[in-house]
Amino acid sequence: MAHTKFRLVDFIKYITLLIGVFVVLFPPYVVIVNAFKSTDEFNSSSSMALPKSFLNFDNFTAVFQRGGLLSGFGNVLVIIIITLTLNILFGTMVAYVLGRFSFKLKPVVFGAYLVATIIPSITTQVATFGIIKNMGLYNTLGAPIVLYIGADVIQIILYLQFIRNIPFDLDESAMVEGASLFKIYRSIIFPLLTPATATLLILKTISIYNDMYIPYLYIPKQSLGVVTTILMRFQGVNSGEWNLICAAILLILLPTVILYFFLQRYIFEGVTSGAVK
C-alpha cells in the first residue's frame, strides 16, 4: 500500500516535469524548424513539421545581409565591454568601502542603493531622457553605457558577502608591511573578489544583451542598432515572412543559450546569492 502510493507520487512528479519541459521547448522548437525552411516550403508545410534539410542556411544569410545583424552584435559588444569594465570597478570600490570601513554615512549610502531599486526606472525615463540629451549623449553609444555602469544593490550585496569572507587578517598583515589602503584594495580585495566578478560578468552580459528599452529609446540611429532593436526593425520590414523572422530570432537567441549551457552553474549561483540573502 505504502509502496504503491510512493510510486504514484513519483509518477506525478515526472509527468509534471516532462510537461514543464515540453512547454519550455515547444516555442523554440517551432522557431528552429521553421528557420530552415524556404518560403515555398514554409507555405506548403505545417508549422510544426521538420524542414526538408537542416542544411538550408539561406534564411540566415538573408538575415545577415538584410538586417545588419553583424553591426548589431558589434555595437552590443562594445557597450558590454566598456560598461562591464567600469561597472565592476565601481561595484568593487563601493563594496570595499562599505565592507571594510565604518563611517557615519554608511547606512545612508547603502540605503540610497536599496531605495533606488523600488523606483521603477521606466517611469523616470521621462526625466532621464532630458539629462541624456543635455549631456549630448543622445544617439551615441555613450547613452546606454552611462545608464548601465552604475552599481546596483544586488551587485553590492553579492560583493559584500564575498568581502565578509575575506579574513581581515589579510588586510592587517598587509598594513604591518606598510601597504596603503589603495594597495590593499588593488592587490588583495579586488583579486579575491574574482569569483563574484565572474558571476556578475555573466549575469550583466546577459541582461545588457537582452535589454530592449534603453537602446530603443536612446540610440534610435540606424547604424547604432543593437541586436534587440535590429530584430524589432527587421520584423517590422519583413512582417509575415515568418521563416526569415524565425532565423533572426534563432540567431539572436543562440549566443546567450550557448553561454548558459556552459556556465549555468555560475548563473544559478549569481541569481540565488543576489536574491536570497
Added chain:
Amino acid sequence: MFGTLSYNKQKTIIIVSFLLIPLLLLATFTYYPAIKLVYYSFTNWDGYSPEKPWVGLDNYREVFSNPDIFKVFTHNFAYFVMGIVQNIVAIYFAVVLSSKLRGKNAFRIMLFLPYIMNGVAVAFMFGYVFDTTNGSLNLFLDNIGLHHLAQTSWLGTEGLVNYSLASTGFWRFMGYNMVIYIASLQAIPKDIYEAAKIDGAGSFQTLWRITLPNMKPVIQLNLFLTVTGALEVFDLPFVLTKGGPAGASETYVQKVVDTAFAFNNYGLASAMSIILLFFVVIVLLVQQLVLNRGGDK
C-alpha cells in the same frame, strides 16, 4: 606618497574617492530624475519648450477623474493573476526538484532556460506561436483533438489578449522564481526534517508546517516582485501587440510612455509615474505590515 599618510587620512580619502563617481551616477540617473519627475508632474510641460507652466494638482486631478487612464489597470490584472499562478507552479517545481529524483539537474537547467533568452526574440517567438491561422499553438490544439479551441485568436480577442501575453511572461520567469525557491529550500536545516519524521509527520504535513513557513521571507519577496512587476509591465505588449486590439492590451506604463513621447504631455505622464511609484511603495508597506504582524522572522 599616498602610502605615507596615516591610515586614518587614507581611510577618509579612500571613502570619498571610491564613492564619489558611483554615488554621482546614482544621484544623476536615479534620484535626480525622480525629483525632476515630481516637479514635472505639477507642470503641463510638453517635453521641449523652454517654459514649464505650473499647473499645481491639475495633472493628478486629470489622472483620477479620467476613467480611461485607470481602466488600463484592469489589463495589468491579468499579469497579476498569472504571476500568482507562476509562483505556485515555481514552488511546486522547487519542492519536486529538491526531492530525490533522477535527472534533477537536467530538469533544472531546462526549466530555467527561458529566463536567459532575449525578451524581444521571445516576444516575436510567441507572436508566431499565437498566430491564429499559421500559429503552432492552434495547430497543436487541433492535433490533440481540441478543434473548437484551435480557432482562437489569442492576441486578437479582447478579454483574452492580456492572459495570452501574461502567459508569455509566465513562460519566461517561472524558472527564475523556481531557482530562487530551490535556494531557499536548501537553506532550511536538514535536522528539522529528521525531527519531524521521528515525530511521525507525513509528507504533506512536513510541507505545510516546515517547508512553506521556512520559505516565507522568499515567498514574500517574490510576491512583492510579482505585484510590482504586474504594475510595471511594458515590453511584452509593446513589442507584440502595440496595445491592440483597440487598446485592449495597453498597460499603464505603456500609457505613460505614450502620453510622454507620443502625445508630448510630459506633465501628465510624470503625474502618472508618480502615482505608480506610490502604488509600489504602498504594496511594499502593506507587505511589511503583514510580514511583521505574522511575527516569526
